[in-house]
Amino acid sequence: MRPxxxxxxxxxxxxxxxxxxxxxxxxxQTLMEDVRHLREQLALATAAMSAGYTRGWMPSEERDAR
Known part of the structure; x- marks a missing residue:
C-alpha cells in the first residue's frame, strides 16, 4: 500500500x-504479509542465480548474514 x-x-x-x-x-498483519512476499521473492532469486554470477555471494533470510 502506498500513500x-x-x-x-x-x-x-x-x-x-x-x-x-x-x-x-x-x-x-500488512507488514507480515510483506515479509512473507519478500521471503518468497528471495527464495526465487536464490534458486535462479548462480554462484558465479554473484562471485560466491548468496542471499540469505538472516539479517546479519555477510
Missing amino acids: TSKNSVADPVAHLVAWHDGDHRAAI
Missing part, C-alpha cells in the same frame, strides 16, 4: 498505523 501524497514522513511507524486508521493489528 497518495509525496510528502516525506518523519515517523514511518506512525504513518503506517495512521494508514490503517489506527488499527495496530492491521498494520502488523
Whole structure:
C-alpha cells in the first residue's frame, strides 16, 4: 500500500498505523504479509542465480548474514 501524497514522513511507524486508521493489528498483519512476499521473492532469486554470477555471494533470510 502506498500513500497518495509525496510528502516525506518523519515517523514511518506512525504513518503506517495512521494508514490503517489506527488499527495496530492491521498494520502488523500488512507488514507480515510483506515479509512473507519478500521471503518468497528471495527464495526465487536464490534458486535462479548462480554462484558465479554473484562471485560466491548468496542471499540469505538472516539479517546479519555477510
